Amino acid sequence: xxxxxxxxxxxxxxxxxxxxxxxxxxxxxxxxxxxxxxxxxxxxxxxxxxxxxxxxxxxxxxxxxxxxxxxxxxxxxxxxxxxxxxxxxxxxxxxxxxxxxxxxxxxxxxxxxxxxxxxxxxxxxxxxxxxxxxxxxxxxxxxxxxxxxxxxxxxxxxxxxxxxxxxxxxxxxxxxxxxxxxxxxxxxxxxxxxxxxxxxxxxxxxxxxxxxxxxxxxxxxxxxxxxxxxxxxxxxxxxxxxxxxxxxxxxxxxxxxxxxxxxxxxxxxxxxxxxxxxxxxxxxxxxxxxxxxxxxxxxxxxxxxxxxxxxxxxxxxxxxxxxxxxxxxxxxxxxxxxxxxxxxxxxxxxxxxxxxxxxxxxxxxxxxxxxxxxxxxxxxxxxxxxxxxx
Amino acid sequence: xxxxxxxxxxxxxxxxxxxxxxxxxxxxxxxxxxxxxxxxxxxxxxxxxxxxxxxxxxxxxxxxxxxxxxxxxxxxxxxxxxxxxxxxxxxxxxxxxxxxxxxxxxxxxxxxxxxxxxxxxxxxxxxxxxxxxxxxxxxxxxxxxxxxxxxxxxxxxxxxxxxxxxxxxxxxxxxxxxxxxxxxxxxxxxxxxxxxxxxxxxxxxxxxxxxxxxxxxxxxxxxxxxxxxxxxxxxxxxxxxxxxxxxxxxxxxxxxxxxxxxxxxxxxxxxxxxxxxxxxxxxxxxxxxxxxxxxxxxxxxxxxxxxxxxxxxxxxxxxxxxxxxxxxxxxxxxxxxxxxxxxxxxxxxxxxxxxxxxxxxxxxxxxxxxxxxxxxxxxxxxxxxxxxxx
Numbered sequence: 001x002x003x004x005x006x007x008x009x010x011x012x013x014x015x016x017x018x019x020x021x022x023x024x025x026x027x028x029x030x031x032x033x034x035x036x037x038x039x040x041x042x043x044x045x046x047x048x049x050x051x052x053x054x055x056x057x058x059x060x061x062x063x064x065x066x067x068x069x070x071x072x073x074x075x076x077x078x079x080x081x082x083x084x085x086x087x088x089x090x091x092x093x094x095x096x097x098x099x100x101x102x103x104x105x106x107x108x109x110x111x112x113x114x115x116x117x118x119x120x121x122x123x124x125x126x127x128x129x130x131x132x133x134x135x136x137x138x139x140x141x142x143x144x145x146x147x148x149x150x151x152x153x154x155x156x157x158x159x160x161x162x163x164x165x166x167x168x169x170x171x172x173x174x175x176x177x178x179x180x181x182x183x184x185x186x187x188x189x190x191x192x193x194x195x196x197x198x199x200x201x202x203x204x205x206x207x208x209x210x211x212x213x214x215x216x217x218x219x220x221x222x223x224x225x226x227x228x229x230x231x232x233x234x235x236x237x238x239x240x241x242x243x244x245x246x247x248x249x250x251x252x253x254x255x256x257x258x259x260x261x262x263x264x265x266x267x268x269x270x271x272x273x274x275x276x277x278x279x280x281x282x283x284x285x286x287x288x289x290x291x292x293x294x295x296x297x298x299x300x301x302x303x304x305x306x307x308x309x310x311x312x313x314x315x316x317x318x319x320x321x322x323x324x325x326x327x328x329x330x331x332x333x334x335x336x337x338x339x340x341x342x343x344x345x346x347x348x349x350x351x352x353x354x355x356x357x358x359x360x361x362x363x364x365x366x367x368x369x370x371x372x373x374x375x376x377x378x379x380x381x382x383x384x385x386x387x388x389x390x
Numbered sequence: 391x392x393x394x395x396x397x398x399x400x401x402x403x404x405x406x407x408x409x410x411x412x413x414x415x416x417x418x419x420x421x422x423x424x425x426x427x428x429x430x431x432x433x434x435x436x437x438x439x440x441x442x443x444x445x446x447x448x449x450x451x452x453x454x455x456x457x458x459x460x461x462x463x464x465x466x467x468x469x470x471x472x473x474x475x476x477x478x479x480x481x482x483x484x485x486x487x488x489x490x491x492x493x494x495x496x497x498x499x500x501x502x503x504x505x506x507x508x509x510x511x512x513x514x515x516x517x518x519x520x521x522x523x524x525x526x527x528x529x530x531x532x533x534x535x536x537x538x539x540x541x542x543x544x545x546x547x548x549x550x551x552x553x554x555x556x557x558x559x560x561x562x563x564x565x566x567x568x569x570x571x572x573x574x575x576x577x578x579x580x581x582x583x584x585x586x587x588x589x590x591x592x593x594x595x596x597x598x599x600x601x602x603x604x605x606x607x608x609x610x611x612x613x614x615x616x617x618x619x620x621x622x623x624x625x626x627x628x629x630x631x632x633x634x635x636x637x638x639x640x641x642x643x644x645x646x647x648x649x650x651x652x653x654x655x656x657x658x659x660x661x662x663x664x665x666x667x668x669x670x671x672x673x674x675x676x677x678x679x680x681x682x683x684x685x686x687x688x689x690x691x692x693x694x695x696x697x698x699x700x701x702x703x704x705x706x707x708x709x710x711x712x713x714x715x716x717x718x719x720x721x722x723x724x725x726x727x728x729x730x731x732x733x734x735x736x737x738x739x740x741x742x743x744x745x746x747x748x749x750x751x752x753x754x755x756x757x758x759x760x761x762x763x764x765x766x767x768x769x770x771x772x773x774x775x776x777x778x779x780x
Contacts, residue, residue: 003718005716005718005732005734006716006718006734006737006738007715024438028414028438028736029734030732030734031735031736047418047438048437049437050437286729287731291731295725300722301722301726303725304728308752309698325397326395326396327393328395331395332691335685335690335691335693338676338694339694341419341677341681342395344395346418346421348396362698364698
């Protein structure tokens with residue numbers, strides 16, 4: 001057994017955003033030395049790591065040089081140079097999740113084909129090398145409006161995804177390799193986080209539910225546990241475990257799923273890392289997702305994934321009317337409500353829809369937490385020092 | 391309302407030990423800028439603050455110069471230069487707890503007199519300017535064996551306190567200003583943490599119980615909630631609130647108490663800061679003590695002090711047979727148990743009885759947590775790279 005605690009062992013983390021920052025709370029708790037690589041000098045993870053390197057995550061030499069200083073390497077964002085990870089693995093550095101797994105996930109076209117090859121239920125789709133290829137097939141009548149368009153790479157936080165409902169939306173699409181997917185009418189969007197260690201221990205967090213705003217069609221609340229039939233929850237957990245196993249995944253795998261009108265469960269997509277849908281676990285879970293990721297990649301025993309209390313998570317995104325230095329309007333108001341914890345990621349500049357933080361609301365009674373979450377949502381606003389005239 | 395979150399506001403923290411380190415988890419969560427002053431270059435808080443200054447906490451000029459860079463100043467250890475804090479307060483810097491309060495607590499003789507003056511029940515005591523003065527009164531028969539000796543200043547983690555049972559122990563006492571206190575036979579040692587904000591909001595954490603090893607007479611477990619009569623718990627909370635109010639305390643005040651054989655509650659001593667007896671709250675509480683301290687000193691609304699689940703805390707202290715580079719023997723074994731979270735403070739070198747970390751065990755059922763705590767205690771051992779021959 002490697003001695004990780006207060007030792008010379010070094011964990012390298014590619015990416016220094018909020019996920020990395022929250023992972024660092026756990027490395028500090030265990031006193032594990034960390035190295036972080038991120039392109040931004042203002043990265044939220046800059047503080048609290050042992051050594052910060054500013055550099056391009058997609059640059060082969062940068063990742064290679066950085067990775068050689070670590071004993072185990074992980075990432076908090078998928079858009080990293082996978083060839084460098086392969087080389088590092090050959091050199092004997094442990095990389096979790098493995099580059100082999102990452103390659104199956106990084107490209108959404110490859111990811112979708114993987115589901116098809118492994119009999120994992122997912123929405124029907126077609127792959128295209130370019131916008132032109134997509135347009136040709138559309139004109140031939142291979143698929144119709146509405147459909148879901150996804151860029152095969154580089155998608156993140158709603159970027160690289162569009163629901164295409166008309167000719168104008170079709171024309172506005174970027175020219176990139178992409179997939180076109182059937183738009184599935186669904187009752188619920190669900191997510192399950194699976195943790196798997198190199199020795200093969202597996203633990204699965206409860207099913208969470210993404211509640212959408214009825215008009216805006218945006219995720220408003222992540223709710224744990226999901227308010228669904230136990231049989232559907234069981235199906236979702238089993239499916240998530242199957243996905244993790246087929247990917248031979250190590251670390252955390254967040255599996256996003258649709259519950260269809262007829263209670264089938266389809267995999268939408270996965271993220272091979274801690275995930276927005278697991279933030280509730282910091283306050284509500286016996287083991288939070290970041291600690292679990294750390295336990296998994298270090299091959300330590302996995303923690304209990306049960307919840308202590310009901311949890312609801314609200315994202316704090318920049319108001320569309322502002323930019324400049326961020327101001328969390330009425331944050332002291334929401335701190336008066338019972339069971340409310342704000343998490344501020346540390347980005348100094350707000351922008352419309354930028355993910356600036358999140359708020360977790362916990363209570364014994366989930367419906368109480370849900371009611372408080374609504375009050376939180378109506379009270380706090382992420383504004384900035386400069387108004388945007390629109 | 392000051393804008394603390396992702397702003398230019400700066401919190402100064404005197405002391406960079408484990409309490410400061412755990413406070414920094416919360417400043418990071420809120421993205422509040424921090425400055426830390428500590429004499430050790432290896433201080434656990436060195437990482438995760440925005441700016442670290444190495445310097446003497448008892449040196450007037452050092453504390454003054456450091457404090458002038460902060461907007462609000464707090465401390466995680468009482469042995470700081472209080473005259474510098476007074477000067478800083480005069481200059482308009484907010485210091486919480488206030489130097490006025492700290493002066494009533496820092497010197498245990500002054501602290502005990504304060505209890506007497508405010509009709510706060512405490513064990514009978516006498517104050518002495520020197521060892522000689524104590525010996526003269528002892529020889530006159532003013533008090534007898536056994537009694538409790540406490541150095542009036544500098545006591546910490548069991549240092550500066552002794553139960554004097556015989557002539558040999560009496561002769562071994564240090565020559566310092568001190569108090570001699572009646573040794574009170576008690577059923578339980580209890581503690582209550584009170585949070586108070588500058589606007590006067592007060593919240594009190596549940597009563598915890600220190601369970602002693604039946605033979606070694608050492609605290610083995612801190613248990614929340616204490617397994618005592620509700621009427622005694624109520625008495626202890628009320629008394630702790632009175633103590634906090636009389637001290638005009640701002641921030642966290644940990645009040646250690648004795649429950650006597652006849653169910654009276656006496657104040658033993660207080661600590662004006664987060665405290666070992668509140669560590670359980672990180673995993674078990676709706677609001678952990680460090681977040682509560684931060685909320686209090688920044689005059690933010692105080693959080694809910696209830697517990698989500700039962701909690702037991704075990705200190706990890708260095709085994710008496712070892713020194714050198716620390717090794718947490720069997721730590722991966724205890725991580726297999728349900729509801730177990732180790733906290734490693736980050737001290738590289740172990741020494742006999744040095745506080746190196748703690749382990750929290752939580753469960754819905756407190757007696758289950760207590761049983762697991764016993765397994766933890768029997769399994770993990772803090773050893774070092776060098777054996778001490780004794």
